Amino acid sequence: MLSYIELLSARQHTRYFKETRGHYIYRRTRVIALILALLQSVWILVDQMLLPVDVQSQVAMTRLLSSVAFIALVCWTHRPYSEHLALLRVVMIILIMLLFHSVSAAILILHGHEYTVAGYQFFPYMIVTMLAVFPLTLLNVLSLTLLVAAVEVVTQLVRGQFGQVQAVDSLWLLLVLAVVAGWAAVNQLNMLLGLYRQATRDALTSLANRRLVLEQLDTEIGRLQESKSKLSVLLFDLDKFKGFNDNYGHAAGDIVLKEFARILIKVARKKVDLPARFGGEEFLMLLPDMNSVEASRVAEQIIAACHATQVRIPSGEKVGFTTSIGVAQWQPGEDHSHLIGRADAALYEAKANGRDRYEVAD
Template sequence: MYPLQELFSAGSHTRYFQHTRSYYIFRRVRIIALLLAILQSAWILVDQWLLPANVQWPIAIARMISSLFFLGIFFWQTRPYSRRLALLRLLLLFTGLTAFHAFSSALLLIHGYDQSVAGYQFFPFMIISMMAIFPLVIIEVLGLTLLLTSAELVTQLTRGVLGDVNSINNVWLLLVLAIVAAWATVNQLNMLLVLHRQATRDALTGLANRRLILEQLDSDMETCRENSLPLAVLLFDLDKFKGFNDTYGHAAGDIVLKQFASILRKHTRKKLDLAGRFGGEEFLMILPGMDKEAAIQVATAIGESCRQTSVAVPSGEKVGFTTSIGIAVLKPHENQSDLIRRADEALYSAKDAGRDRYEVA
């Protein structure tokens, strides 16, 4: 179970989990929007059977308009990893349903059929129950609940029934359903957090694994190019690590890997940089927005931290360790493989030059 802060506000999530959650919401919104577009159009045939003749066509037109609206959401595929756009799509989905319900309720009320048409009075409860489909934080659930409850109160006020027993029961049921949906959606978010960590974190060091590093590097390269920003990567290799394992044992090597991971964490900017284990004793750090000079400063600070650090190994000895670093800054039109290859070449240059140093590609 994650801390309440992780479940209460998206601001406490890492940028990388926000991308994952945003894409998850994006996919589900598209699926629901497509289903709603189909159902809204198909339900016109049901309305021909249920609705009085004088309101069939206005509601049919409203259903067609809402179907086109939901199709628009389905075909809107811009920036699927953006949290703001994911929440905007979700808000538009709920707003479209609420707007259709408000219009159809007002039309039925005007023609005196407010309570005599089956299905329409249950619309608010269906809408609020749909929150359970999405992995939302508590503050987002509260915002949607406030929006939908306010719409129901306005509808009751328009009908002139605000405050009577049935209306109070409806609001009470709406809130109960909101609590149930909130419990389901927050548990879904918690599960997504757990699965995301298991799928993207190195079990030993707790840093990002190779999969997340490569996925995030692609995303950061695209973002930096769109905003005309530099991007640097640092590729690390712990010096003579195989010999260290042979001398002190693999348990001691694991202690060094964990300590080095701790050093990398201290030198990453929160919600900007990403450090991960690239494989064995190799680590990669992504520095979006940093040019060569800034990357050199980071590499220098990390190298110095390693020199000043010693770890206690199982034999009782205290030993130090150093790292060699390859630095590469993204070139225009360069792909991910070429960027990492240049960083790797710079790393081997640093090792050939005596280790415990950095080289720039």
């Protein structure tokens, strides 16, 4: 169930959803920037028919400069999964549009054509409605709306219109459009959160599924190749789980799986580590910025938590469970298959040495 807090601010989002949303916004900003670049350039021809001759060249130059800025934004492909940079790209689109609006309005005012040229007064409304294109939080929408409204207020002050009926109507219309666009943006975020969880969560345990954990492992490895950070993984297998299902039934087995998932969530660092159900009774946990020694301490915590836990199964009995763990630290040059393979070899060794323990891969 989605929380309203998650729609208010991105603070409650996991780093993995933040990367997903960042890449989603990144793709959309590039498309929007390309469309705006083309429109700004093509609209010069329209201005030749509509604008007075004495302002055509100046407005055309303003359009060309904004078009170049949009093209630069399209070409800016650095860190496409960064949520912060994605939001910065949205801000830059809005700032470019606001700057074009302010400069073109100033040109028209200086030449006495402010009220003889239609269309340019509608730019603030067009800009604020663009918020509906992106999956934004309520705080994002509020911040961007205040930015557009502030520019509009300054423009009205320069014109000497602030406080007049027409100016108040303009601000009121701007806020109404912002509410509608904001609702659409937050609705997009709500839909993206829902689809993300359906596609990436295990239905039984609510942990990340195999697909997500492998994708994120690849992302982490790609990040490690550009930095000197660390990464370790823990691969778990619930001990003698097949026999447990045979003795107590699959309903009891599901209870154990869910309880073990709760242990992983409790031990994991919030918004940093990623526990996942890897398949059947196998689980995998990503531990960014941890070496094998630190990861081994996490493994010890999980083993101790299993020892301290008993679950009540449908028959009414209370039963315990244990896990074997393989620990592996990423080594330069290896892909996720090799890393997990080493963790799996360590897990096999833990089982061979009596289970209910961990082993560290070479």
